[in-house]
Amino acid sequence: MSSAGNSTTRTSSEPIKDMYLYEIPSPERHALCTILDEMDVWADLAVNHMGYRKEDLQSIRRAIQLGASPTDELLAMWGNLNHTITELFILLYRMQQYGAMDAIRNLVDKKYHRLIMSGQPDLSKL
Amino acid sequence: MYSRNTEIRHIAAADAYQLAQILEHANSWKKLMAIIPKTFSSPPVRDAPKKYNADEIRLIENASLKQGRTGAEILFDEWGTSGRKRPTVGNLLDLLVEAELLRAADYVAMNFLNEPPPERPANGPAAKIDISLPFETEEIKDVDE
Numbered sequence: 001m002s003s004a005g006n007s008t009t010r011t012s013s014e015p016i017k018d019m020y021l022y023e024i025p026s027p028e029r030h031a032l033c034t035i036l037d038e039m040d041v042w043a044d045l046a047v048n049h050m051g052y053r054k055e056d057l058q059s060i061r062r063a064i065q066l067g068a069s070p071t072d073e074l075l076a077m078w079g080n081l082n083h084t085i086t087e088l089f090i091l092l093y094r095m096q097q098y099g100a101m102d103a104i105r106n107l108v109d110k111k112y113h114r115l116i117m118s119g120q121p122d123l124s125k126l
Numbered sequence: 127m128y129s130r131n132t133e134i135r136h137i138a139a140a141d142a143y144q145l146a147q148i149l150e151h152a153n154s155w156k157k158l159m160a161i162i163p164k165t166f167s168s169p170p171v172r173d174a175p176k177k178y179n180a181d182e183i184r185l186i187e188n189a190s191l192k193q194g195r196t197g198a199e200i201l202f203d204e205w206g207t208s209g210r211k212r213p214t215v216g217n218l219l220d221l222l223v224e225a226e227l228l229r230a231a232d233y234v235a236m237n238f239l240n241e242p243p244p245e246r247p248a249n250g251p252a253a254k255i256d257i258s259l260p261f262e263t264e265e266i267k268d269v270d271e
Contacts, residue, residue, distance in 0.1 A: 018257075022151075022229065051250045059152070078251060080151055082229045082243070087255035111259060 018086050019107055021079035029075065031103035036071040041097065046074050049091040086112065128238045130216030135206035137215070141238065146198035148230045155198035157225045159183050162205060166217050170224075177205075215239065226252050 024032075036042045046052045046060070056077075063073040078088070085107045092100045093115045101116045128137065137145075149155040160183065163174040186204065190197040205213055215238055222231035223244045232243040246254045 020229075051253060056251070076152065080154070080229050081226065081252045082232050083255070084257070086257045090255050090257050 018084045018109075021075060021083050021085055021088055024075070024079075024085060024104070024107065028104050028107060029072070032075065032100055033069040033071040035097070035100045035103060036074075037069050040070075041095070041100075042071040042074050045091060045095060045097075049094060050074075050078055052077075089115075127240055128215050130214060130219070130239060132215045132238075133206065133212040134202055134215060134218055135212060137202070137206075137238070142199060142202050143196075144237075145230060145233055146196040146202070148233055149198035149227070150196050151229070153197070154225075154227045154230060155196070155201055156183050156187070158198075158221055158227060158230075159186070159201050159205075161221055161225055162213075165209075166211070166213070170220065177208075219244070228252055 036045060042060075043057075046057060047054065057074075059077065060070045060073045064070050075088075085104060086109065089101055089104060089108045089112060092098075098116050105113055105116060146155070149158065159178050160176065160180075162177045163170070164177045165174070167174070186197055186200050189195075189200050193200070215234065219231060219234045219239070222228075222234060228244070228246075235241045235243050246252050
């Protein structure tokens with residue numbers, strides 16, 4: 001699989017370059033943390049979708065003990081692997097986390113926005 | 127622009143500084159330093175004896191605090207001028223990939239060597255997530271519970 005960066009075919013109408021996760025602006029980052037810290041949704045994301053093993057999450061447990069946001073630490077770790085915001089968006093879609101997807105909708109290409117509308121908000125987690 | 131055979135000590139200070147900033151995140155430079163082998167062989171030997179031990183890593187950490195320089199820059203100075211055969215950008219890239227320090231590895235591949243980013247493993251946290259929209263043609267299927 002040759003991966004020449006994240007350049008998908010660009011048409012002029014697609015203003016948004018696929019941003020790296022470490023470039024996420026703080027308002028969106030904070031919104032994600034608020035949503036995914038709830039009910040440890042971040043742990044489901046980390047283990048079942050990002051492929052982390054339990055023992056990889058040591059630094060996140062330390063962050064929790066220090067009162068920091070586990071999601072913030074998780075995003076930093078995964079971002080350090082040079083993942084993009086669109087990759088995160090797709091994982092959130094697989095988890096039906098439409099609220100989190102909505103929080104970063106402006107950071108992904110318009111063509112992905114219908115994924116948010118494709119299901120009702122996930123009320124079961126409230 | 128550099129080649130894989132360029133010696134690390136010949137990397138311009140501004141470029142080394144950029145890379146060092148990336149390696150500051152989550153103390154990535156320590157992960158790199160910990161896996162530097164005594165001697166490079168190709169193909170690389172599995173768990174070859176390491177060049178630096180934990181004390182030497184701490185020494186560089188203390189030096190970075192005292193000098194107000196990043197650990198990575200001090201590591202590049204030390205490592206770049208050590209050994210009969212000097213370490214090269216190619217050695218550096220291979221180690222960054224081995225340690226899965228992929229933001230730094232991509233930076234070296236794309237900015238130093240003008241190469242595409244290194245291959246990602248098939249699974250695990252570093253695996254690439256498919257962002258194509260496969261159901262662009264057919265109706266959007268309900269995601270099964």
